[in-house]
Amino acid sequence: MxxxxxxxxxxxxxxxxxxxxxxxxxxxxxxxKPLYATNSDTAAALASIDFSEADDRVELEVRNNLVFMAGRGAGEPVNPEYDVDFNVATRYIGVLLDLDTDLPRAGRVEVRADFTLTRHGTGEILKTGKRRAVALVDYPNQEFAKIRATRDAENRAARELAELMRADIASWLGR
Known part of the structure; x- marks a missing residue:
């Protein structure tokens, strides 16, 4: 060498x-870290959130889903550490128009929410956000079936919106 x-x-x-x-x-x-994992601190923080009261049926669906998911079925907290104030708006969009009757045969239900996470005692704003969910609906010929299909689409969109909001809040609280 x-x-x-x-x-x-x-x-x-x-x-x-x-x-x-x-x-x-x-x-x-x-x-x-797993994407959807929550540690015990995050789960405890989620369980101590007080959600604002609802103004209409769709907003109540979103609120009920949020309370159930955040508290893991335990209900509302007795001593909340955080408050979430949110407003939900619903929009109905008709698509696939029938050319003979000029009525929609299918549509979309869009549910939007603006929310603010604050600390309960001080009112300090911790996070603000906007989320939206869309559910598709087919409109049958019968009027009652059309109403029921629209309500089912509202419920699906409300559940999806609540899941998105919960994930957004949990990601912030898990920091």
């Missing part, structure tokens, strides 16, 4: 060691 071979071997070993250490340092800064 010549002198240049020994020097190159030592330099290559040093470069490989430095690269390995830098890779370890980069990996040490990473955190791996």
């Amino acid at each position: 010549s002198l240049s071979d020994v020097r190159n071997f030592g330099l290559g070993r040093w470069i490989m060691t430095a690269a390995g250490l830098s890779a370890l340092l980069l990996a040490a800064g990473c955190q791996v």
Whole structure:
């Protein structure tokens, strides 16, 4: 082995060691968490949220779903630490018009919510957000069936909206 071979071997070993250490340092800064996992602190914080009162039926559906999901079925908290004030707006969009009657045969129910998470005692605003959910609906010929289909679509959109809001609030509280 010549002198240049020994020097190159030592330099290559040093470069490989430095690269390995830098890779370890980069990996040490990473955190791996499941996307939908909630630790006990986040679950306790979610269970201590008081949600605002509802003004209409769809908003009540959103509120009931939020209370159930946040409290894991335990109901509303006795001593809330956080408040969530939200307003829900519902929009009905007719699509797929029947050319003979000019009535929609299918539609979309869009439910939007603006919400604010505040600390219960101080009223300090912690997070604000906007979410929306869309449910598709087919309109049958019978009037009662049309009303029922619309209500079912409202319920589906309200449940999806509540899930989105809960995930958004949980991600903030889990920090």
